[in-house]
Amino acid sequence: MGQFSVIFSRNPGSALSANQHLVAFSGEVDDKESGPDPFTETSKELNPGLNGRDIREAFKLPEYHVLLVANKFQTGFDQPLLCGMYVDRRLAGIQAVQTLSRLNRSYPGKDTTYVLDFVNSSDDILKAFQTYYETAHLANVTDPNLVFDLRAKLDASGYYDSFEVDRVVKVELDPLSKQGDLIAAIWPVVDRLLKSYKAAQECRKIALAKDDAQTTKDAQDEMNALILFRNDMGAFVRLYAFLAQIFDYGNTDIEKRYMFYRRLIPQLEFGCERETVDLSQIKLTHHKLSSKGQRPLALSSSEEATLKPYTAPGSGSLQDKEKALFAQIVERLNDLFQGVDEEDQVRYVMGDIKGQMLKSETLVQQAMNNTKEQFANSPDILTKIMDAVIDASDSHSSLSNQALGSSRVREGIKELLLGHGQLWEGLRQRGEASDHQTG
Structure with missing residues (x-):
């Protein structure tokens, strides 16, 4: 049912009566091979003992010692009992620092922590921590109005209208809505954009066969515009998610577009087919762990780190x-x-x-x-x-x-x-x- 990126292991304390696990992720996962209905954190198949409780609170109970997370709880998760972490995804920069720092809370009887990382090198992690270890300077400030500038650019593209945004947001905020309601709300936009890209793709193919340079260029420009539109939506989502933690925009239209873009982006594959590898027949027969020795990771650095602000998102x-x-x-x-x-x-x-x-x-x-x-x-x-x-x-x-x-x-x-x-x-x-x- 997808790939989990980090596994937190809790200090068992004096006794280990049970070793149940919890699974944490945002939104829904639609996996027909595992079940007919979308899965959420509260699904009984994943967290049968949750019983409506918040996962943070449930994880404090003595029967839980392992928490599997997918892009969640890597920041702001304050659980002092955490002592171990298994990492199976690429980490870099501030994300690496924030994720690994989930382990640095003190607790009576907790005398050690460990990280088993299957992906990242020690040099990459050291580089991430060095930036923030002593002194980091901002090269400049991030302008909060960049969100409005990018929203204006996306609105001016003409690929959607306010009614379509409101339709998706209404379903998103309705606690009684289902996955089918969301698909019905957003699919007219998705279908129109995918068909536009497909039509431009076919036009380009025909123009290439006819050696029509101008038509080929026009079709390629249309395809490029759609790809850049998707990239700009991604830039808006990242920028707003960051700045909204600092600034109170007080603008519901900005928040609506954030919700709308988050739902629209994953649907726009624009000619890219997802490649999967069948691992169902693979069996692990043996493995080997070999020590490469210890090496010092000195955090002190003679160079001062400079953090760059957001500048002109959507201009790529x-x-x-x-x-x-x-x-x-x-x-x-x-x-x-x-x-x-x-x-x-x-x-x-x-x-x-x-x-x-x-x-x-x-x-x-x-x-x-x-x-x-x-x-x-x-x-x-x-x-x-x-x-x-x-x-x-x-x-x-x-x-x-x-x-x-x-x-x-x-x-x-x-x-x-x-x-x-x-x-x-x-x-x-x-x-x-x-x-x-x-x-």
Whole structure:
């Protein structure tokens, strides 16, 4: 039912009569495989012993010692009994400091704390704490009026109107409303925006086939505008969530848009298909823990940290999105390969390997005649990856040796090419271009 990011472990005290757990997350999770109805914190399947109590209060009881959280209780959760934390998500900056600091409350009999981190390096955590350890200076102040400026920009886009905002907010605030009511309220906006993006995408494809440069540019501009609109909504949500803790805006229209955007953003995938990996058949047979020794993490630093304020949110471009995409690719490749320069990894997988596979007539035909999901199940993909790895062994010996010696690496390459690498889309474009030339 989704991934939990942090697990808090409580000091058991003098006795451990039971070891029940609690699950904390915001909103609802709709998972048809686990049950027909959406799940919340109060669902009996997740927290059967909650009985209407607040999770903070229930966690004080002696029968609870483990709290699983997903993007919740990482700030402002004051429970002095916490002594252990298991981290399974990327943490950085102030978020790392706030999350790990949940453990720093003192309590009689609590003489130690521990963090078992499966994701972050000690250098990253040290860097996060150094910023705030001694002295941090603000480079400038954040203008609270930035929220109004960004709201004006989003309203002027014409992608929604005030009636549609009010319709969603009314359902959001109604304690008797159901998930279906919310979908009915927001779907007209979602459907219109998704269709607009799809129409521009199809127009661009046709214009490319006709070699119509101006129409291609116009269609691409429309697609870019929709993507930037979604990015600007995300900027508004982050900015308002931060500044509303400091300033009393006293403006219900601002709060309404915050609620509206939070519901709208997750629905706008704009041509991005979510890639999932089936882990149901994987079984853990063994594991090994090895000590790498102790190392000092000195918090004192000769350099003073400078904290930057919010400036001109919503003024970004698609370059920001491309940088974020590149960072995601690099992060995944770093999980696959060891001891190789990041740019070499990207060039190897997204350049050499993908380039070789795009030349395969077999894969072109399979992509043309199958959906992306069907194509992903083709055994020929891994075969062609192996062929491409062997072909690239002369110029990238270290990377090829790692790929040849590990099925996990080859599966990871396949996942990246089908996801961020858009291999299926590239093969179809090649097939369509070939058909057009033949016709």
